[in-house]
Amino acid sequence: MLKRLTNLSLKMFTVLFPSEKPLLFTGANSTIQLASLAQASGSKRPLLVTEKFLLQLGLLDEVLEYFKNEGCEVTIFDGIIPNPTYEVIEEGIRACQKNDCDSVFAVGGGSTIDAAKVIAACYSNEVGVEQVVGLLKVKKPTLPFYTVPTTSGTGSEVTNSAVISETTTHQKKFVVDPKLIPSAAALDANMLKSLPPHITAATGMDALTHAIESYSSVNRFSDAERDAKLAIKLLLEYLPVVYEDENNPEARQLVALASFLAGYSFNKSGLGYVHAISHQISAHYNTPHGLTNAVILPKILRFNKTVCADRFANLERMLSGTSAGSDEQLADRFIARVDALGQQLNIPSGFKELEAKHFDAITSKALLEAKSFYAVPRLMNRAQCKEILASISEGVKAESPITQQLASITI
Ligand SMILES: [Fe+2]
Incomplete structure (x- = not known):
């Protein structure tokens, strides 16, 4: 009963505070189209929020040249770090104030886009970071905000939230408000080519x-469901292509589009136990977010299958184009596809860092996160959660190369 009320309030929130998709440009050089829109909309002094290495790679040369030729005065803020802290964001706000910037143009991964969202919100609202932390704390619209993601995964270019870290404790804080959704975004294959295979x-x-x-959430919306299905189809087909051939611009473009669609979908329908458990494991052991999800996903698919067989069977029908077999059989085939993708991408079967002494704490926080924020299709109890954690720690036979490559990276 309580869970049903929570699901209803999650749905009400989405209906009362709708999240629109940003205007989207796609294709090689769409960054310039986005810059052109920003300029035509009145941006004369954009704050370019980005990462140092992107500037060093020369990936921003063209857009900087474009703004210069149009007579715009660009302020570059390249102080973004993974998991940006209050301090980093405050530095960005000061750069914005110093040059009286009139828009924010973010080029980077999820951390950069999240930080830029908060800079744009704090500057226009004339408040500090702490005052926008939480739900619906952004009173006035943000500065006009444009973004070019350079990774395909977080969906930050379409979501209404930003994750930041407290400077001293490094505790994760969330800013959630539909005003954080960018005005427009560009999915530009040229800006995505710096991604090595393990990060892809x-x-x-x-x-x-x-x-x-x-797609598994009981908080359903037809447009979110449509986008989730298309994202699943595109990712299962093109993620292995990009992993094998990082210079395939068509496949990279489609993976970026899939990430955008998936971002829109979860922004409306929410997430589930994969993220609830993954967030706690990453907090304890600093494992990268995407990789941690990848390890947990097959286990939650099997957990949810008892109530989602029809949903997973629908996905399999879409993917295979055939409806031969029972829902149960088709659902198994869908899960096998996800297993096969994990193997193709060298996703490990578990994390050897996991220690049984942390299972209680991880379980409590994961179940609380899911209960508070997600409309999950099947409720998990403590024993079931601990069983999944045990299977993650026991499943490791040998350390996968991807675990080593990602060991010090937080995505
Ligand atoms: Fe995620």
Whole structure:
């Protein structure tokens, strides 16, 4: 009964505070189209929020040249770090104030886009970071906000939220408000080519998890469901292509589109136990978000199958184009596809860092997160959660190369 009330209030929130999709440009060089829109909409002094290495790679040369030729005065803020802290964001706000910026143009991964959202919100509202932390705390519209993601996974270019870290405790804080959704975004294959295969794999599996968890949610919306299905189809087909051939611009473009669609879908329908458990494991052991999701996803698919066999069977029908077999059989085939994708991408079977002494704490926080924020199709109890954690820690036979490559990276 209580869970039904929570699900209803989650649905009410989405209906009362609708999240629109940003205007979207796609294709090679769509970054310039986005810059052109910003300029035509009145941006004369944009704050370019980005990461140092993107500037060093020369990926921003063209857009900087474009703004210069149009007579715009660009302020560059390249101080973004993974898991940006209050301090980093405050530095960005000061850069914005110093040059009286009139828009924010963010080029980077999920951390950059999240930080830029909060900078744009704090500057226009004339408040500090702490005052926008929480639900619906952004009173006035943000500065006009444009974004170009350079990774495909977080969906930050379409979502209404940003994650930031407290400077001293590094505790994660959420800013959630439909005003954070960018005005427009560009999915530009040229800006995505700096991604090495192991990051493509981890971030792509994050996008797949967004799509599957939102599709499995009982908080359903027809447009979110449509986008989730398309994202699942695109990711299962093109993620292995990009993993094998990072220079395939068509496949990279489609993976970026899938990430965008998955982001829109979970922004409306929410997530589930993969994210609820993954967030706690990452907090304890600093495992990368996408990779942690990828390890947990098959286990939650099997957990949910008892109530979602018809949903998973629908996905399998879409993917295979055939309806031969029972829902149960088709659902198994869908889960086998996800298993096969994980193997293709060298996703490990577990994390050897997991220690049984942390299972109680991880379980409590994961179940609370799911109960508070997600309209999950099947409720999990403590024993079931601990069983999943045990299977993750016991499942490791040998350390996968991707675990080593991602060991020090937080995505
Ligand atoms: Fe995620």
